[in-house]
Amino acid sequence: MQKDKISIPVIRRLPRYYRFLGDLLxxxxxxxxxxxxxxxxxxxxxxxxxxxxxxxxxxxxGYGYPVEGLYQEIGRILGLxxxxxxxxxxxxxxxxxxxxxxxxEKRGFRLIGIFDNDEEKIGQTIHGYTVMDAAALEAFFSDHxxxxxxxxxxRTAASELAERLYRLGVRSFWNFSHYDLxxxxxxxxxxxxxxxxxxxxxxxxxxxxKDTQTLREK
Amino acid sequence: MQKDKISIPVIRRLPRYYRFLGDLLxxxxxxxxxxxxxxxxxxxxxxxxxxxxxxxxxxxxGYGYPVEGLYQEIGRILGLxxxxxxxxxxxxxxxxxxxxxxxxEKRGFRLIGIFDNDEEKIGQTIHGYTVMDAAALEAFFSDHxxxxxxxxxxRTAASELAERLYRLGVRSFWNFSHYDLxxxxxxxxxxxxxxxxxxxxxxxxxxxxKDTQTLREK
DNA sequence: TAGATTGTTAATCGATTAACAATC
DNA sequence: TAGATTGTTAATCGATTAACAATC
Numbered sequence: 001m002q003k004d005k006i007s008i009p010v011i012r013r014l015p016r017y018y019r020f021l022g023d024l025l026x027x028x029x030x031x032x033x034x035x036x037x038x039x040x041x042x043x044x045x046x047x048x049x050x051x052x053x054x055x056x057x058x059x060x061x062g063y064g065y066p067v068e069g070l071y072q073e074i075g076r077i078l079g080l081x082x083x084x085x086x087x088x089x090x091x092x093x094x095x096x097x098x099x100x101x102x103x104x105e106k107r108g109f110r111l112i113g114i115f116d117n118d119e120e121k122i123g124q125t126i127h128g129y130t131v132m133d134a135a136a137l138e139a140f141f142s143d144h145x146x147x148x149x150x151x152x153x154x155r156t157a158a159s160e161l162a163e164r165l166y167r168l169g170v171r172s173f174w175n176f177s178h179y180d181l182x183x184x185x186x187x188x189x190x191x192x193x194x195x196x197x198x199x200x201x202x203x204x205x206x207x208x209x210k211d212t213q214t215l216r217e218k
Numbered sequence: 219m220q221k222d223k224i225s226i227p228v229i230r231r232l233p234r235y236y237r238f239l240g241d242l243l244x245x246x247x248x249x250x251x252x253x254x255x256x257x258x259x260x261x262x263x264x265x266x267x268x269x270x271x272x273x274x275x276x277x278x279x280g281y282g283y284p285v286e287g288l289y290q291e292i293g294r295i296l297g298l299x300x301x302x303x304x305x306x307x308x309x310x311x312x313x314x315x316x317x318x319x320x321x322x323e324k325r326g327f328r329l330i331g332i333f334d335n336d337e338e339k340i341g342q343t344i345h346g347y348t349v350m351d352a353a354a355l356e357a358f359f360s361d362h363x364x365x366x367x368x369x370x371x372x373r374t375a376a377s378e379l380a381e382r383l384y385r386l387g388v389r390s391f392w393n394f395s396h397y398d399l400x401x402x403x404x405x406x407x408x409x410x411x412x413x414x415x416x417x418x419x420x421x422x423x424x425x426x427x428k429d430t431q432t433l434r435e436k
Numbered sequence: 437t438a439g440a441t442t443g444t445t446a447a448t449c450g451a452t453t454a455a456c457a458a459t460c
Numbered sequence: 461t462a463g464a465t466t467g468t469t470a471a472t473c474g475a476t477t478a479a480c481a482a483t484c
Contacts, residue, residue, distance in 0.1 A: 009474090009476095010475095011422055012419060014418070016398075019396075019415075033440085033441060034441075034442075044476075045441095046476070049442065049444090052442095053442090053443060053444075057443060059443080060441080060484060061440075061442040061443080061482070061483045062439070062484045063441070063484065078418045079421045079426070080418065080421060082425055092315075093314050093318045094315040097311035097315040098413070101311075101312070101414075105414065108417065108421035109421065148420070172424050172427075174420050178237075180237070180238075180259075182260055189424055191416055191420035193416050196323065197230075198392070198409055199392065199409075201233065201409055202366070203297045203302070203325075204296045205390070206297065206300075206366065207296070207300055208297070225451080227451065228451095264452070264453050265451095265452065267466065267467070268451090268467095270467095275466075277466050278459090278466070279458070279459045279464075279466040280459070280464045280465050280466075281466085
């Protein structure tokens, strides 16, 4: 039973819990204490207990947490039992990679179409999906319900495309384009994957680490 | 002049500032106040002033911040003026996408090699780079200095590979593999891009939003 | 029962926001 | 000078950690 609103920092940790619990499950571990799990994950036991308690006492005093039950519960909280229809726009390198990922990944989403506006790419087959002409989006929507769109298009194309998809009823985006979809509409859900930002942060970490070393040497 | 240690939340915002400032620069904007920028970015002016002050008073009272100076400064803080040598391991769909990205992206890193252990992929050309046999990594390191490795390999291969690269001297990783490289060594820098985690979070946001709507309707 | 470990409250820590004096 | 906007201190808010009573 879920209490109140779960905070975003907690949510962002759930997939990681899910991953570790999946591992334990595979290794035949039935139960685990917050301390054991904390050691494995490199976090505090306190945080784990707080986090897990956001969605109701799942553990048992003196015993720990049931691995499978917890795994299932986190999956349920994340909504992985759903099957949202999703389309992918942009069949470039990144689009292909993400498309392959989606074709394989069944939890939560079902990929039902790939689009591009490049003549070269239209008609190509990616993991069993034939790339369709982006000009035919409106026609496609007339007989498909699409929950989510994945944007793997250049920065310059993103804004107009998002607008168009919004008008067609799309209210959630997995955004890989180097553009801030952000909050032009209040009812739109966006999850960004900005590879460039991530790379810059890596660059910072390396540079910062080197600076620190250099300082120490002096 | 940089004060003390800049906190991680601030650092994670820098690439976004950098992006917006780059935009302004392209549009010929010379100066901007914290309020204007805050409006554009959907954050508070207070936060912007606090953030920018971490690396010394760059603005001018009554005037605002110089766009170009700030842009350059953030680039410098992020270490984008460096040129770290990087290799990519794994030439699957994702590896190809990331390789293309790195071949194009010059800031901070220079891609100097792509490796895979799949016979099919070895010898292929990706954006001008010939995929080399991962078995030849040791030989490659004997006449190249490699700062960073990008891991686009399956979960199962990641652990052993990271170990091997560590022994060869690699101390920073851009990790796309579905595996927690984490902190087995204290001197290793890792930036993770877990696409699956991101997708799960999108799934949560959608499901949570729908739940909230349903509740309201009742 | 004794030992272990949770659930939960309280304490601490850090990050964000607000306010305003300094100053261009 | 007057107006604007920063730099910076103080107040608030939220998240993490610590502590411990409840309980299996």
